[in-house]
Amino acid sequence: MRHLGLQLLLFLALAAATVSSTRIGGGVALMWVAGGYALAYLLTRPRRAWPAALAAFAIGSTVATFTVGIGPVGAVPMALINVCEPLLAALLLQRWHPRGTYFESGHGIACFSGACLLAPACAGLAGALCVTVVTGTPFTGNLLNWVLGHGLGMLTFTPLFMLLLRGEFRDWSRNSTAGQRVEGGLLFALVSLTCVIAFAQNRLPLGFLPMLALTLATFRLGRLGAAVSIIIVALVGGWFTLRGMGPTSYIQTEAATRVHFFQLYMAAAVLTILPVAADLKQRKRLYETLRDSEARFRLVTENSTDIILNLDANGTIRYVSPAIASVAGYAPEGLVGGPAQKLVCEEDWGIAWAAHQAALRAPGRTITTDHRGLTAEGEMRWFETRSRAVLNDAGEPDGIVSSIRDITERKATEMRLTQAASTDPLTGLANRRGFEARLHMMLERGGCSAGCLAVFDIDHFKAVNDGFGHDAGDAVIVAFAEMAQSITGGRDLVARLGGEEFGIILADLTQAEAETLCDHLRQTVSETPVPTSSGDVRITVSAGLVDLRSASDASTAFRAADAALYRAKAEGRDRLRLAA
Template sequence: MGNAVSIFRSVIAPTGIAVGYGVTAALSLWLTRGPDGIVAMWPASGILLAGLAQLSGYRLLICLLLAAAASVAVNLQAGVPLPVSLGFTVANMVEAAVGAALLRRWRVARPRFGRARDVSRFCGAVLIAALAGTGAMTVAVGGGALAALNWFATVLLGMFIVAPLVLMSIRIADPGPRSIHDDTARLTVMTHLLMVAAVTLIVFVQQRFQIMFLPLVALLAATWRLGPLGAVAGVGIVAVIAPVMTVMGHGPLWMTRQSAVEQSFFLQFYLLTLFATALPFGALLAQQRRLAADRADSERMHRLLADSSTDVILRLSLDGVARYCSPAVTAVLGFTPEQTVGQTPILMVHPDDRALVDAAWQRAITSPAPETVTFRHLRADGSHAWLEVAYRRVATDMGEEVVARARDISNRRAAELAVQASERQMREANRLLGMAERAAQLGHWRIDLTTATLFWSPEVHRMHGLAVDATPDLAGAIDFYHPDDRARVAAIVAKAIEKGEPFDFEARIVRTDGEQRHVLSRGQPEIAYDGTTTAMFGIVQNISQRIEAEQALEAARAAAEAAAAHAMQLADTDALTGLASRRRSLAQLDEAVAAAARGGEPLALAIFDIDHFKSVNDRFGHPAGDAVLRRVARAASHAVRPTDLVGRLGGEEFVVVLPGANAATALTVAEALRRAIAASADGVEAGPPVTASIGIATLVPGGSAASLLGEADRALYEAKNAGRNAARLAA
């Protein structure tokens, strides 16, 4: 029973199309009966074309066979010989099959006549189909050029005028896709179409005035009001009334005393002109209205984004007066948007930064390129906030204006100042080291190799704790060196004396009172006229103070480096979550993009934020919100790979840099991250359970960190628009 019902349903559509084809063909032949009857339009071809475009497989074959049988029967009934009937039928089936195949191939089986691309593809398919049918008719039946031209024109008109009516009716009746005409009032549609019908009847019922332009005027009026529906339906109305009235002996064409063939060709040209005028006009008009609606939607979306952004968004006139200010100004500066609009923000810039901001403003209003400047701006409480502001001149409906994005970087600036202070401390420590080196004590010495005597200056004696007249020999001098250094020093001196070459070493000596000194000893040979080494001369420097200064400097350097490292950690670490800060995350992203470009490795980026986070703060309080942020940070850190970096961009928005990850890997990590966040609630202290929406983008050749962030951000909004708690990959 089920199979029988399925088979019955599968043949309903083909049978209905074939019946419609046969009835329309019979009616067309009946209207043009008689020896001089010429068919001006063959609407049956339009019905068959539209029907076949909706079918496939065996249903299409069934429809073709049934339509062919109907065609043969209708032609035989009209007195057409069997061979000619068969030839006409073959031509009709060829043109419909070719046209339907092209419509499906070009994906316009159900074209939207409000889109210029669909209209052009539909017209191309119909033109090719009509040429194919004309060729098939010429081969099967013959008849010469006039017959071929008449066939081409009648079939072309039938498909151009009737097929859009059928296809548009299918689209309107289909409960799936939404029609572009669903919101058109039925009364308005009927009124304008009746107007087209009335004007056409008035024109073609009389034979006194050549006013065939009036239907075009009515048709364009209907198209202007109804769009493509008015164009298609209006042309169809004219295409029905004009030929029928002409066949019945009425209308302006009878004023010209033309033959039936000439009247037919004139009507065909007239209807083609109406079609070629109205449908493209309707398509372009619909496209223009759609673009206007899209623009309005885009403006509403941009206003929504501006209102929800944590950055302050402003629209400024070219003389610097604020026309719009986003609500974020309250959190950043303490002013309300109403207090800001109508004011000149540059007047609230710190006096020391005003010249810098004014120069950036002048560049922004004279160039389309964006201009970024960092300065201090007055808060409502009298303090100053560090802002990073990007200006850009844009064209709007109100004329030229400047859009500004202001970001609070007070915390980042404080960290940068701390780093600068640490660097100054390090430079000061290096300066002290230089002073310590210049204050070192020096003595000189000389070994006479011919007499084996050693000379020390008084400073060298004091250095060793000896009286000035108690100069030891070379062996005794070496014995003053620390036992751990003695063998090395003896080897260096012996080699220098043997080879007559200079030396340089540092070592420790042990004074007569047991106190150790660090010394630097340098020596050079004295060469006689015959090239032999006669003596060694050099200096010895008490570098104990330098060593002590170096040790003190090393301690200072370590302290300075620790301070710098602490400051860098403050700059690179988000204080609340312990994740990488925005500054470190963006720097890491830049490095990852550069590394991927050098090595040809894949790179992915994920941006995620917590769904409905504002409601968490509103319902449970900001401490609970902070707990949720820390918990999400821990869950994200555990969910990603060891090579990935998780950072906090600000608020509830986070970023994950995924080196070496392609799209599939990034989706896998993102899905693990999403599940980990959703399952992370483990107690009251952790805050309420939350979910996250994730946008993923992969680096393309030539891409940048900014483009990667933009793509991931758009993917994030797609995930939110899809219902949140989802991960989406940028297209």
């Protein structure tokens, strides 16, 4: 109840003050500040608190109208109209701009201005009619005074009252430094002084002076400075205007019309300064966001082992993190302004540049690529680069930011694993997987102008394992692998296909040349004893040979060579046979 009583007294004081001082000609008052306070209260309180507040405002309006307004006859109807007006404006604002940030964006200010004009226009029809019926004054004049007085009252005073009710003045006074408070006081004093100079005389048209001081206060103090300065201009300028002084005194007309022109002057000030304050608020928020983002960025880049690289659209280095010194030996400041191409191996620049272009074409996507790069000492290393486009104010990509990681050890591990996956562990030769991949590659390139495939199988290998042991069997396999590599001279691929079976790709040899070489290998094996821990072991091999020019693919070549091998075994082993 105590709180509601305070709201009643505040509304009553504001209503009585403006009605008694600006009600010219017995009709509607030319200014109405109480509506601005009522709207500010509704916008800063939950809806469940509205009914009690509106009742308090209605009582305050009734008392003001009864004592200094149109009298007891119109007191109750005017009270209903005066509380419905801010209620309508509040409902419109909450529907149009639910977030409640009415003074922080152009859209919010537009919604606020529209509600402050539409609500008085609607309420003004009933209010002007009521005043006309009670006082007999012209309806048109009453409607004009109502719309301008109530609309400009809301537009001018609501921002200040909202700051007060939200405690922003209190917070500013607590959180600001002594220097900032002194600066604020001096700026408000400057606004007051320029208002007195502009409005307390009739000789010079100096209405522009307060606008300069008002703009300065807005730039220095933001929305709070704008709201307080607007109130100072309204109070000082309005007081002198009502006394026939200031720039409006040059208009040779009745007092009410001069007040209307002053109200238009205030509307121009409000609609100019509030967007500026909103833009400054957004810029300040953006600046703080960028400042925090830069701090986080520097913390990450300066302590990360990954290299952070920022390039323009043409590949020129804008920024490179300190990590490049430890990773690649370059001084960061020596790279800025130079081309990124110098950091990439010449053979891989096409890959890196294609990833750069792909990132520019697809903003929002991260492009990952592996490439080789050069350190300051000329050492070749592998790097993984993740790139993403940087957008300018127009939303267009104008550069790239990349995170670069040294993956040399990973690449070496991958190569070892790849080699292990395609290598026979006993002999060190290629295994069947590696052999087939090599053969497939040869045939996929459009066939072979020359070359043969030979398949060898150690005869009676099971008997060697059974009679001499598996160690002797392993020794026999290793011995054959060494003899095959020796006779081919390392030029051709020798592979262990599995168990006791081997394959040889004899590249660039005709069938006759390949037949001579394979038969020489067969004879060498049969004539060379293999020493083992169980004694010398003699072995023979059978082989099948196919000319690759007659094979359409790897599977066909293998089938043909295997068929020739089986024929050699069927005919008594220790011999070479050609594919049909």
